[in-house]
Amino acid sequence: MKGLTGFQPVEMDSSNKNTENTRSRRYVISKRLDRIFLELGHVFAFIARFFKEVWFPPYEIKEVINQCYEIGVRSLPLISLTGFIIGIVFTNQSRPSLADFGATALLPALISVAIVRAMGPLVTALIAAGRVASGIGAELGSMRVTEQIDAMEVSATNPFKFLVVSRVLASTLMIPALTMYTTLVSLLGGYLNVHQNEQTTLITFFYQVFEAITFLDIAASSVKSVIFGFTIGMVGCYKGYNSSKGTEGVGKAANSSVVTAMFLIFIEELLIMQVINALRVF
Amino acid sequence: MSTSENKRSIIVGVFVFLAIVILLAGIFTLGGQQKRFMESIAVRAVFDDVAGLRAGNNVWFSGVKIGTIKTINLYGDSQVEVVMNIEQRVQEYIRKDALARISSESFIGNKNIVIDGGTQQAPPVSDGDVLKAVNPLNTDDLMETLQKNNQNLVAITGDFKELSGKIVRGEGTVGAIMTDSTLANDLRTMVANLQQTSRSTVNASKALSQFTSKLNTPGGLANELMTDKEVFEQLKTSMAQLEEATASANEITENLRTTTNRLNNNNNAVGVLLNDQEFAKQLQSTMQNLETSTQKFDQNMQALQNNFLLRGFFRKQAKEEAKRLEQQPVQPVQQVQPQDTIRQQRQDTLQQKQ
């Protein structure tokens, strides 16, 4: 069989090449800062890619619906329960301070403002960050580690579209929907507590609830939850999609998804609050 | 598509649909409650001072919310024009002569506009009408009225003292009274004056009473005033005294009217008046009462002046006074005076007449 391949066994001298295994690289600022900016660049490229790809076919509608089911419907029990409890607890804990003024009649208004403006979207987003962002991070992370993402890519299927776009879309759509449920359920929780203590009727309660808020509040709440939803999806996907190899990478992706998403949600809440307050003047 | 996928799609659809229903229900409830989507008419009112009213505040009618403030514009000479959107369905209940006033919804709540009745005779309001505005009770104005009244009272009391003194000393001046028709006329004018003053005093004390009762109720205006018990007490006493004074004044007026009638009646009036020492004494004691109460009121006014909250008002007044003095230095200003001065004055006048 010798020579059949047309090659002679090749002996190459490579003994002196070992020294070149480590190349020294020049850094723009410093190794660490370069990494941070490189990461930042990756993040923006990732977000930009989402906005570039979301408009064009193929639309993975089936996957979007699947993810909507996973993110939205499956989160509903947890988020409803949390929202309900928060409604009760918040109402109960607010009562003493209002009772000092003899103004427990203002409880529905207080609950309304707190829940519609802040707690509804925020609680939903935080719970979803815990459930959804970590879920996405872990799922995509393990898909990255087990080369499923590569497998999609080499089968000429756009994994970004199938995995990232669908999940970010689903979470951007579902978090606002969940926020609606949370807000309603929290208000019901608040009502339950108010009804027990002040014997307020449902109609009176909701009359006062709507007395206290404006269209701006509802609009701001909706916009906010859309942004939160986008953030949760994006963070989960980015962390998972770019997770490092190994099972450790999966854990890291899931963990840092939650931490980053929650952190960003608070920052966004703060910024949006400022913007809304500026708008409120008009 | 398999059946399980179909099921998922349907569940997701229902989920999203219900979320949208919640959102829309919220929006429409809010819209319904804030009357943004109701057929409405615009009505205007011009106030001197809207006390922090804002666009979006409510309009109440007989305790029912019937609309919202649409816009607030400065208008004319430092006045404020308020445009209200009022539901069409209540249009017929609000008459063209209805009054609009600024009020507040609760202790710490928003300001609002309350529309009061109107009369059945007037036609219902229509779009673009201007309602008559009742301007909120102003502490400064109230004080000014009170003081003016007080000054009048002092002046009149002085006059009456002079007159009643003459009557009491009767004998010497009988001829004068009998013949002096000028005196009778003077007397009549004075009575008329007194009547008017007492009427305005009644009004003032009513206003004061309204003011104090407002102070008394929690959620009334002037939060600081309410907390100042001293001022409140002073205001209350001065009000009581004013009422008392007014009652006395009324009595005097009544008496005097009889007297003047008798004076005019040539038949036997003079005789009666001459012999009626009783009446003269009564008149004098009434006069004294009036005097003391006026004096007390003065003291209260003084106390009020010293109160830091109202100091601004009096200072302003003093300044104006000073200005006036500069312009007309000859004419003495009629001031609230201590009793001694009044007595002195009276004696002076008496001496002159005698």
Place this chain on the structure above:
Amino acid sequence: MKEINPKIDRTKKVIEITGLKKAFDDFEVLKGVDLELYKGENLVVLGRSGTGKSVLIKIISGLLKPDEGRVNVLGEEVDRLSPKELDALRLKIGFSFQNSALYDSMTVKENLEFPLIRHSKELTEKDRDRIIRFVLEAVGLSQAMNQMPSELSGGQRKRIGIARTLILKPEIMLYDEPTAGLDPITSIEINKLINEVQRRFNTSSIIITHDLTCAKAVGDRVVMLLDGQFQRQGTFEEVFDTDDERVKAFHNYNFIE
């Protein structure tokens, strides 16, 4: 020992790589690699773990970009293609991953359908079913149609992974450690499958492995990757007929007697 496939067309290079270099951060993995793959040939790339074997086929499939050098696959320069052109090329390349990389949220059928639905839209559901049955039968796992990947053994997963690449009728097959983590018996079955795929689907293949049994069983030609360069190439015997300690060590480690 494998009989060399008589259908090899030595006049037709499906893959031609010259001067390929690739580094990760500071570590240079490939330091100037030259390689040709002829039509119908099974080429085994031998090497120790971490020597950049997987990097090589990932560059070929466009998953990684080369730092230097030309990578010509089926007449196209892989690193200069637009995403669309690259996708078109990838349809002609089957990639069997080390851990099979089955989509574990989908059943076997959905796994196989996944590329098919996206690339052969004209197919009816019946056609798709027929094709899926065909490839499943080809890898000998017809019964696994509705199972989840987690229910399958390592060997079965590998077969399904190969079936999933076959479903798009690739011209080139890239196997990343096809026998890694499998017991010897299953390894032999997989080796047989690789040869069968070569014959039946007329593919040209690059098989990355450190398993000499596998290399011996499937390789028409073997190259050895040491220190980021090909040190030896030829038939299995040719490659190991050397005094090079590193090559010998590799051989002896695999066949401890």
